[in-house]
Every structure is written in structure tokens, then in C-alpha cells.
Amino acid sequence: EGGLLCYSTCTLAPEENEGVVSQFLKANPEFCLVKIEKQFGVPALPEFADGIEDIKFARRIFPSLGGEGHFVALMKKSGQVARSNKKIQFPNNDRIKIFNEFYAECFNSPIPEQIRIIGDKVYFSPETVDTKQTHIVRCGLFMGSIIKNRFEPSHALFAARGIDARRVLNLQLDDIRVRKFLHGEEISCDIDKGYTAVCIDSIPLGFGKVSNGVLKNHYPKGLRTF
Numbered sequence: 001e002g003g004l005l006c007y008s009t010c011t012l013a014p015e016e017n018e019g020v021v022s023q024f025l026k027a028n029p030e031f032c033l034v035k036i037e038k039q040f041g042v043p044a045l046p047e048f049a050d051g052i053e054d055i056k057f058a059r060r061i062f063p064s065l066g067g068e069g070h071f072v073a074l075m076k077k078s079g080q081v082a083r084s085n086k087k088i089q090f091p092n093n094d095r096i097k098i099f100n101e102f103y104a105e106c107f108n109s110p111i112p113e114q115i116r117i118i119g120d121k122v123y124f125s126p127e128t129v130d131t132k133q134t135h136i137v138r139c140g141l142f143m144g145s146i147i148k149n150r151f152e153p154s155h156a157l158f159a160a161r162g163i164d165a166r167r168v169l170n171l172q173l174d175d176i177r178v179r180k181f182l183h184g185e186e187i188s189c190d191i192d193k194g195y196t197a198v199c200i201d202s203i204p205l206g207f208g209k210v211s212n213g214v215l216k217n218h219y220p221k222g223l224r225t226f
Contacts, residue, residue, distance in 0.1 A: 001079025005031065008072040012060065014048035017071035021058065022049040025075070033057045034074045041065055044073065095122075095146050102151040106195050109164040112143075120145045153195060155206055155220050162197035162204025169208075169215065170199045181205070181217060184224040189215040 007024070009016050021044075025031055033054040041061035049055035057074070061067035096115060099122050103111050116125040116139065125140040141160055144153040158165065169189050171178050177187040181198055182205075189196065189210050196210045198219075208215035 001077055003077050004034065005075045005077070006072065007075070008070065010068065010070055012062070012069045012071065014045070017060070017073075018044050018046075018048035018052075018055050018058070021055060021073045021075075022052050025052060026050075030078045031075045032078070034076045036072065036074050041067065041070070044071065098146055098149060098151050099143070102153070106153070106166055107161060107164050108166055109161065114140075115143075116140070117146070120147060122146060122151070153207065153218075155218065155223075158195075158197050158207035159204050162199060162207065163202060165195075165197035165207075167191050167194055167196040167210070168199055169196050170202055173200055179225075181208075181215075181219060182223075182225045184217050184219055184221065186217055187215050188213060191215075 007021060011017065021033070025033070033052075035057040036059055039059075041059040042065070043056035044058035044060050046053050046055050055073075059072050061070040061072075063069055095117055099115060100111050112124045114125050116123045118139070122143040122145065123140045124143055141156055142154050143157045144151055146152075162168070169191060171181075178200060180187050187208075189208075190213060191210050193211050194209065195207055196215060197207050198205045198215070206219040208218050210216075
């Protein structure tokens with residue numbers, strides 16, 4: 001209740017745009033069209049929506065207007081959004097201590113307070129969330145995993161906080177090590193041993209672990225180039 005539903009296509013066909021929206025609204029009267037504040041494109045056309053005048057709140061974006069042929073409609077369900085005032089009970093145990101010690105050793109920024117542990121995975125969680133009746137795939141930023149009393153950081157952690165890392169290998173775009181890092185190779189690094197953020201022109205790219213002047217690559221295999 002009170003939620004928003006966005007319907008978007010990459011076609012100008014009225015059957016897939018105004019036609020679909022009008023049929024949906026007739027079948028689901030608890031929904032209504034909402035005006036889209038960003039006035040990019042032109043209003044949708046009532047003659048294709050079985051006379052539903054509010055269809056003009058939806059937008060058509062023609063190639064001449066900078067798009068490739070798009071349609072977008074925003075609808076709201078009646079009622080109020082249910083919000084929980086419950087605070088997450090953040091654990092205070094040895095696993096939190098393991099994470100805190102890692103974070104303090106690797107980053108300059110304050111240790112995040114809103115830490116949540118699900119299984120062996122550590123998340124930086126939103127301030128309030130009620131998960132009792134909701135299946136959560138991922139709640140907040142995935143920081144890493146606690147494995148055998150040590151913390152293994154995630155790519156997401158360094159992609160989000162890499163600029164605050166205590167050890168940063170900041171490369172120029174034309175550095176040959178950039179291509180090697182993206183390929184998943186080890187690269188030379190004259191930084192003290194430990195987990196190190198890899199940046200390009202101060203933009204976080206990922207991380208690795210330095211030992212004996214070599215950065216062992218932790219760039220995700222699914223993102224590597226060939």
C-alpha cells in the first residue's frame with residue numbers, strides 16, 4: 001500500500017504502452033497514474049488509452065528528443081506506506097570485533113556502527129528495516145565474510161570505500177598495470193603488505209593483497225576482461 005510501480009518499455013507501439021497501462025488500471029482500480037516530475041519527452045496519448053485522461057502523466061520519448069524510443073508510466077497503489085519504527089538489533093560479539101579490527105587496520109574512515117551479520121556474511125545495513133515477513137536477498141552493502149576467525153573483504157566494500165583505504169595504489173589510466181589488473185593478473189606494487197585499494201585517477205576499481213612488492217588480484221572473475 002502506498003507503493004510505486006514503474007512500467008517502462010523501449011518501444012513506441014501503443015499496444016505495449018498506453019494499451020497495457022489502461023488494461024492494468026482497469027483490472028487494478030487501487031492503482032492510479034502519478035505525474036512524473038522530470039518532464040523529459042512528451043505526454044502519452046489518451047486516444048491509445050481507452051480515454052484515460054491521466055495517461056498524459058506518462059511519458060513518450062522519441063529519438064528526436066534524445067532517446068531511442070521509450071515509454072514510462074508511474075503508478076501508485078492507494079493507502080499509506082507501512083513503515084517500521086523498529087531498530088535493528090546489531091550483534092555485539094566476537095565476530096563484530098573481528099570486523100572492527102579489520103576495518104580500523106584497512107580504512108581511515110570511522111568504523112560503521114550499523115553492522116549486521118547474516119550467517120558468516122557482514123553487511124552495512126540501513127538504519128531501520130523489518131525483515132520478519134520479507135525475504136531479503138541483500139540488505140545494505142555487503143562488506144565481506146568472516147571465515148575461520150578472519151575477515152575476508154568483498155569487492156563491494158573496496159568499490160564503495162576504496163578512496164578511504166589506508167593503502168591505495170592509485171594508477172593513471174594509461175598505466176599498463178590497469179589492463180593487467182582488469183584481466184585478473186598480479187601486478188607490481190611498492191606499498192606495504194596488506195589489503196590495498198586499486199584506483200584509477202582516484203576512482204576505486206577494486207582491491208588486492210600486497211606481499212613482497214606484488215599485489216595479488218582480488219578483482220571478481222565475472223568482471224575480468226579477456
